[in-house]
Amino acid sequence: GAVVSQHPSRVICKSGTSVKIECRSLDFQATTMFWYRQFPKQSLMLMATSNEGSKATYEQGVEKDKFLINHASLTLSTLTVTSAHPEDSSFYICSAKVVVSGANVLTFGAGSRLTVL
Amino acid sequence: DAKTTQPPSMDCAEGRAANLPCNHSTISGNEYVYWYRQIHSQGPQYIIHGLKNNETNEMASLIITEDRKSSTLILPHATLRDTAVYYCIVRVIFGNEKLTFGTGTRLTIIP
Numbered sequence: 001g002a003v004v005s006q007h008p009s010r011v012i013c014k015s016g017t018s019v020k021i022e023c024r025s026l027d028f029q030a031t032t033m034f035w036y037r038q039f040p041k042q043s044l045m046l047m048a049t050s051n052e053g054s055k056a057t058y059e060q061g062v063e064k065d066k067f068l069i070n071h072a073s074l075t076l077s078t079l080t081v082t083s084a085h086p087e088d089s090s091f092y093i094c095s096a097k098v099v100v101s102g103a104n105v106l107t108f109g110a111g112s113r114l115t116v117l
Numbered sequence: 118d119a120k121t122t123q124p125p126s127m128d129c130a131e132g133r134a135a136n137l138p139c140n141h142s143t144i145s146g147n148e149y150v151y152w153y154r155q156i157h158s159q160g161p162q163y164i165i166h167g168l169k170n171n172e173t174n175e176m177a178s179l180i181i182t183e184d185r186k187s188s189t190l191i192l193p194h195a196t197l198r199d200t201a202v203y204y205c206i207v208r209v210i211f212g213n214e215k216l217t218f219g220t221g222t223r224l225t226i227i228p
Contacts, residue, residue, distance in 0.1 A: 006160075034215065044161065044218040093160045095216075100163065101193075103149065106216050110162030 023094030139205030
């Protein structure tokens with residue numbers, strides 16, 4: 001089946017540094033990928049929609065200059081958290097749409113847990 | 118997308134059927150019911166979807182009432198690995214691909 005791979009699964013960084021998270025579709029092409037963020041004991045919140053070859057679409061309240069998204073190929077989208085601060089510590093999850101039983105469904109990566117010290 | 122209402126938590130004994138309800142009284146005619154689950158510290162996993170007929174796959178069964186205002190996800194023989202948060206989402210089958218997650222139901226399978 002369609003698999004989305006995320007890397008790294010865990011990352012710890014110092015405050016003020018930038019961190020890049022990769023999201024790859026392993027056996028299919030993904031023109032659109034979605035990035036979610038999840039704080040402890042909360043539900044997933046959509047951050048942005050990543051479109052291959054064009055600018056990402058950010059949800060209201062998400063700083064596009066802080067969360068840089070690049071979707072340069074049909075199998076890779078990256079999320080860069082710039083100048084990370086402790087409040088950016090969260091679980092970041094990417095997803096891509098696949099067709100299952102005639103419907104679009106989302107397949108998700110395993111997530112990347114970011115801890116900013 | 119139509120709003121859904123789910124109980125915040127449920128328990129189920131291992132080996133028994135787990136029945137997870139979802140209310141979606143404002144569902145539109147072209148909206149489907151989707152179920153996903155999220156095991157702790159993992160990305161969500163698609164389970165099943167349906168429009169108005171009951172659906173079954175290798176993971177679960179989905180029962181949708183005739184008026185489509187509610188549905189039930191059934192895990193026929195729950196195992197400890199089914200402990201997760203289950204999300205019921207209503208949306209059109211194609212179109213705006215964004216998926217909005219509510220708070221879901223935290224299902225705990227008890228040995």
